[in-house]
Amino acid sequence: MGSLPGVFLLLLVASVSLPSSPGVDAGKILVFPVDGSHWVNMNLLIQSLHARGHEVTVVRTATSWYVKESAPHYRSITVTLPEAISIEEEDFFVTFLGKMLEIQKEGASLFGFVKFYWEMLPSLSMIHQQASLLGVKMLENKTLMQSLRDTQFDMVLLDPGLPVGVLVAHELKLPTVFNVRWITSGEGHFVVAPSPTSYVPTSGNAVSDKMNFGQRVKNTLHYFFNTIIDKFLVCPHYDRLVERYFGPDVNFYHLLQGADIWLMRVDFVFEFPRPTMPNIVYIGGFQCKPSEPLSSELEEFVQSSGEHGVILMSLGTLVKGLPVEITSEIAAAFAHLPQKVIWRHVGERPNNLGNNTLLVKWMPQNDLLGHPKVKAFVAHGGTNGIYESIFHGVPIVGMPLLFDQFENCLRLEARGAAKVMDVTKLTRQNFLEALQEVIHNPSYRNNMKRLSSLHLDKPMHPLETAIFWIEFVIRHKGAAHLRTESYKMSWYAYYSVDVVCFLIAILLMLTAIVVGSIRFLCLRLCRRRKTKKE
Incomplete structure (x- = not known):
C-alpha cells in the first residue's frame, strides 16, 4: 500500500505530459x-x-x-x-x-x-x-x-x-x-x-x-x-x-x-x-515527483553507508557557498558522524573534510531525497527544497541564509519537522548536536511523514x-x-471608514435629538410647575 501514492502521482504527472485532448x-x-x-x-x-x-x-x-x-x-x-x-x-x-x-x-x-x-x-x-x-x-x-x-x-x-x-x-x-x-x-x-x-x-x-x-x-x-x-x-x-x-x-x-x-x-x-x-x-x-534510480556511482556510495544511512546538504541554486570558516566547521561536524554525507558544494574546499563526505557540484536532489537511506537534509530553506523534503518525508536541518528562507524554516520548525540553525553562530559542536537530534529523535521524521501524507492526499x-x-x-x-x-476602491471605502463615519454622524444626530427633546420636555415641565405655584 505504501507505494500506491507514488504510482498514482506518477500517473497524474504523466497525464499532464500527454498531447492535447480533442x-x-x-x-x-x-x-x-x-x-x-x-x-x-x-x-x-x-x-x-x-x-x-x-x-x-x-x-x-x-x-x-x-x-x-x-x-x-x-x-x-x-x-x-x-x-x-x-x-x-x-x-x-x-x-x-x-x-x-x-x-x-x-x-x-x-x-x-x-x-x-x-x-x-x-x-x-x-x-x-x-x-x-x-x-x-x-x-x-x-x-x-x-x-x-x-x-x-x-x-x-x-x-x-x-x-x-x-x-x-x-x-x-x-x-x-x-x-x-x-x-x-x-x-x-x-x-x-x-x-x-x-x-x-x-x-x-x-x-x-x-x-x-x-x-x-x-x-x-x-x-x-x-x-x-x-x-x-x-x-x-x-x-x-x-x-x-x-x-x-x-x-x-x-x-x-x-x-x-x-x-x-x-x-x-x-x-x-x-x-x-x-x-x-x-x-x-x-515540481515534486517520485524519485528515479540514481547513477551507479552514486547508488554505490549511498549503499556503502550501511545501516547508518546518508545525509544530504545543498544551499540551492543562487548561492555558491558559505565562507570557508563556516564550511570548515560544518565539515568537521560531518566527519564525526557514522553516516555518509553528499554535499553539493561550489567554492573553496572546506578544511576538516572527513572520508565520509562526498563533495559534488550538482546532485539529483529529488531522486536522492526519495532514496530510503537518506536520514536528513541540511538545507537553506528554499521553497523547492522544502517541498521536495515534504513530498519524500525527509526531516530538515535548516540553515537559512537570505530572504524568505528564515520564514520557510520556521514554518517547518513550528510543525516539528525541522531543526533551525543560526549560521552566524554555527560551531562544529552545536551543528553536530542538531544533526544527531534530527537523525535519532523519531518525532522529526514522523512529523515530516505526516506532512507528506497530507500533502499527497489531493484529488489532482x-x-x-x-x-x-x-x-x-x-x-x-x-x-x-x-x-x-x-x-x-479607495482606502476609506475599502475599510468602510465613510460608512462608519456616516453611521456615527446619524447616531450623534439621533442622540442630540433625543437629548434635546428630553431637555425641552423637562424645561416645559419645570415652567408649568412654576406657573402653578405662582
Whole structure:
C-alpha cells in the first residue's frame, strides 16, 4: 500500500505530459520569467504546456543566467539591456550573502536593523530599475510589439517578482496568469487577499500565526515598513512607465492586482492558515515527483553507508557557498558522524573534510531525497527544497541564509519537522548536536511523514491543477468572474471608514435629538410647575 501514492502521482504527472485532448485547443502563451531558482519552477510549467500542444514564447534578456535562448519546448524573444539585471548575475548573491552574514553576526540590534536595510534597499531599487528597462525596450520597439500583436497570443504567464510583463500584457490587452509566491511588496497574498496582521505573518518577519502582543506590534510595523518600501522604492520605477505609455488613468498597482489567476506556489500543509480569494489556485509542490534510480556511482556510495544511512546538504541554486570558516566547521561536524554525507558544494574546499563526505557540484536532489537511506537534509530553506523534503518525508536541518528562507524554516520548525540553525553562530559542536537530534529523535521524521501524507492526499497533482487553470483562462479568455474589483476602491471605502463615519454622524444626530427633546420636555415641565405655584 505504501507505494500506491507514488504510482498514482506518477500517473497524474504523466497525464499532464500527454498531447492535447480533442477538447483542449492549443493556445499561444507569452511568458515573462524571473531568472535563477524561479526559472526552475517556470520551466517545468512551460515543458508541461508544450507537451499539451501549446506554443510557448519566453521573453528573456541577453544576459540571462538560466533562461537559454534555444530550447526544444519554447521559442524565445531576447531583449538586450544597457546593463544586466543584478539577479541575473550569479556573483550578486554571493556578494550579497557575505554582507548579510556580517550584519547578522551583530545580532538583532537597532544598528543591525538599520545596516541591513541600508544594504538591501538600494539593491532592491536597482533591480527593479533595471527590470523596468525591459519594459521600455519592448514598448518602444514598435516592430516587436506589432509582431506580438500579429502572433495573437491567448494569454501572458508571468512571475510577478519582476512584474514588467504586466505592462506588456496590458498593452496587448491579454489576460494574465501569475506563477507566484513573491511579488514587489513581499508575499503575494498581501496584494490580492485580506491579510490581518493579527495572525498572518508579514514578509520578512519570521513568526508563527500564534503571536503574542509584542509580536503583533512587530508584525504590524513590518507590514507598514514593507508597504512604504514598495510604494516609494519599487513601484515608482513601474509607475513612470505606466504614466508614460498608458496615461494618468491607469494605475500600476491595479494592473498588478488585476491578474485573472494567481497560481500560488503554496500548500497549507506548509503555510499557516489565512484568508484567500476565488482566483488564487494553490499549487505548492507542483515540481515534486517520485524519485528515479540514481547513477551507479552514486547508488554505490549511498549503499556503502550501511545501516547508518546518508545525509544530504545543498544551499540551492543562487548561492555558491558559505565562507570557508563556516564550511570548515560544518565539515568537521560531518566527519564525526557514522553516516555518509553528499554535499553539493561550489567554492573553496572546506578544511576538516572527513572520508565520509562526498563533495559534488550538482546532485539529483529529488531522486536522492526519495532514496530510503537518506536520514536528513541540511538545507537553506528554499521553497523547492522544502517541498521536495515534504513530498519524500525527509526531516530538515535548516540553515537559512537570505530572504524568505528564515520564514520557510520556521514554518517547518513550528510543525516539528525541522531543526533551525543560526549560521552566524554555527560551531562544529552545536551543528553536530542538531544533526544527531534530527537523525535519532523519531518525532522529526514522523512529523515530516505526516506532512507528506497530507500533502499527497489531493484529488489532482498540483502540476495538473496549474495546467488546468492556465487552459481555463485560454478557453474563456480570462477569469474576470473570479476576480474581485475591491482593489479599485479607495482606502476609506475599502475599510468602510465613510460608512462608519456616516453611521456615527446619524447616531450623534439621533442622540442630540433625543437629548434635546428630553431637555425641552423637562424645561416645559419645570415652567408649568412654576406657573402653578405662582
